[in-house]
Amino acid sequence: MPYTYEYARPSLTVDVVIFGLDDSGLKVLLIQRGQEPFRGRWALPGGFVRVDEPLETAARRELEEETGVRSVYLEQLYTFGGVDRDPRERIVTVAYYALVKLSDHRIQAATDARDAAWFPAASPPKLAFDHATILQSALTRLRGKVRYQPLGFELLPARFTLSQLQHVYEAILDRPLDKRNFRKKILGMGLLVELNEFEQDVAHRAARLYSFDQKRYERLAEKGFNFEL
Amino acid sequence: MPYTYEYARPSLTVDVVIFGLDDSGLKVLLIQRGQEPFRGRWALPGGFVRVDEPLETAARRELEEETGVRSVYLEQLYTFGGVDRDPRERIVTVAYYALVKLSDHRIQAATDARDAAWFPAASPPKLAFDHATILQSALTRLRGKVRYQPLGFELLPARFTLSQLQHVYEAILDRPLDKRNFRKKILGMGLLVELNEFEQDVAHRAARLYSFDQKRYERLAEKGFNFEL
Numbered sequence: 001m002p003y004t005y006e007y008a009r010p011s012l013t014v015d016v017v018i019f020g021l022d023d024s025g026l027k028v029l030l031i032q033r034g035q036e037p038f039r040g041r042w043a044l045p046g047g048f049v050r051v052d053e054p055l056e057t058a059a060r061r062e063l064e065e066e067t068g069v070r071s072v073y074l075e076q077l078y079t080f081g082g083v084d085r086d087p088r089e090r091i092v093t094v095a096y097y098a099l100v101k102l103s104d105h106r107i108q109a110a111t112d113a114r115d116a117a118w119f120p121a122a123s124p125p126k127l128a129f130d131h132a133t134i135l136q137s138a139l140t141r142l143r144g145k146v147r148y149q150p151l152g153f154e155l156l157p158a159r160f161t162l163s164q165l166q167h168v169y170e171a172i173l174d175r176p177l178d179k180r181n182f183r184k185k186i187l188g189m190g191l192l193v194e195l196n197e198f199e200q201d202v203a204h205r206a207a208r209l210y211s212f213d214q215k216r217y218e219r220l221a222e223k224g225f226n227f228e229l
Numbered sequence: 230m231p232y233t234y235e236y237a238r239p240s241l242t243v244d245v246v247i248f249g250l251d252d253s254g255l256k257v258l259l260i261q262r263g264q265e266p267f268r269g270r271w272a273l274p275g276g277f278v279r280v281d282e283p284l285e286t287a288a289r290r291e292l293e294e295e296t297g298v299r300s301v302y303l304e305q306l307y308t309f310g311g312v313d314r315d316p317r318e319r320i321v322t323v324a325y326y327a328l329v330k331l332s333d334h335r336i337q338a339a340t341d342a343r344d345a346a347w348f349p350a351a352s353p354p355k356l357a358f359d360h361a362t363i364l365q366s367a368l369t370r371l372r373g374k375v376r377y378q379p380l381g382f383e384l385l386p387a388r389f390t391l392s393q394l395q396h397v398y399e400a401i402l403d404r405p406l407d408k409r410n411f412r413k414k415i416l417g418m419g420l421l422v423e424l425n426e427f428e429q430d431v432a433h434r435a436a437r438l439y440s441f442d443q444k445r446y447e448r449l450a451e452k453g454f455n456f457e458l
Binding site for chain 2: 002003004005006007008009010011012048049050051052053054055076078079081082083090092094
């Protein structure tokens with residue numbers, strides 16, 4: 001059954017920049033397009049917003065379809081509405097970005113054996129539409145935000161070493177950090193719980209594991225506490 | 230001529246939170262609604278996005294219709310897409326905020342003798358739709374941003390005293406600032422040009438006027454210079 005309106009309406013979509021982290025750095029999940037336009041080109045996962053669906057629900061639906069995970073850090077990025085961004089018709093897209101833990105086994109299961117793959121976030125293949133602009137905008141936001149909000153933990157497993165944590169920040173900021181200074185600042189935030197557990201199966205001396213105190217973070221954030229790194 | 234689509238489409242609008250500053254503090258420009266829903270209630274200026282119109286163009290069009298000014302600071306804020314935010318139908322709105330100079334005479338001319346008026350931004354009348362949420366979100370963004378980007382100048386005339394500048398920051402942050410500390414920090418940014426001009430027609434000792442060095446700001450911002458206040 002078709003729908004009729006007095007004036008022409010733009011189409012509304014959501015696109016999601018899904019970031020993950022592995023040993024080689026910050027990654028982004030891309031989908032290879034099976035049809036025109038841009039057939040064969042890689043693109044951000046996304047789709048149309050249903051008329052009865054809140055925007056964030058649509059973004060979480062896309063995210064779950066592509067990664068199998070539901071409960072992750074998701075934030076609205078920006079709305080892109082250039083008139084020529086899609087050759088078919090006027091499509092306005094509300095872009096989100098998500099941070100997922102690549103150690104989550106559901107992610108492997110959902111993205112394996114499909115036209116989805118992880119690419120280095122800073123050097124992706126050529127992207128469809130204006131998705132390169134959207135990805136760049138998400139990277140800029142993430143880099144700006146991680147300096148005053150402890151987002152790095154969203155990319156790590158529940159228990160991690162301080163070296164792993166430093167690696168997250170270095171991957172996001174794309175530059176090396178001084179180890180001593182980093183540890184002083186990150187421990188000074190008072191958000192890490194020192195565990196009585198250590199790395200397993202490592203050749204070097206096993207490092208201590210830490211966890212992130214989410215409750216304490218929320219309490220302090222409410223009081224306007226500053227987490228600048 | 231009606232337009233027909235296979236699936237129902239949300240309507241797309243822009244709404245603009247227009248901030249200005251006068252002696253009594255930070256103000257927001259509101260429009261009184263002449264029709265249902267929310268007839269008689271105050272609301273943010275806004276309207277439908279034309280199918281061939283970029284989003285920012287639509288926001289600038291609304292802004293110009295309401296204030297008579299074109300070239301002002303305008304930034305996309307957030308897209309609000311709750312399914313029940315308008316009782317008529319699903320309307321997704323891309324919200325922007327603008328900073329205008331209330332000393333601009335065109336603004337008085339455009340808003341005089343119409344159902345538009347300036348209200349204290351922190352204590353507006355009851356607003357239509359979810360506009361109270363949008364206004365609050367704009368205030369939060371402005372307060373966060375002004376701490377690391379010299380936005381305050383956008384609300385001032387081209388020549389101003391340091392007291393006026395401090396007043397801008399106090400109005401946005403909604404708290405008093407230490408005069409000595411403020412002057413040290415703001416002069417330390419190196420963005421102010423000391424003029425050989427002084428206030429006119431004041432009872433107290435006339436203070437020196439300054440102007441903002443926009444070119445220098447852009448050069449330094451490009452280099453990643455930090456303007457934290």
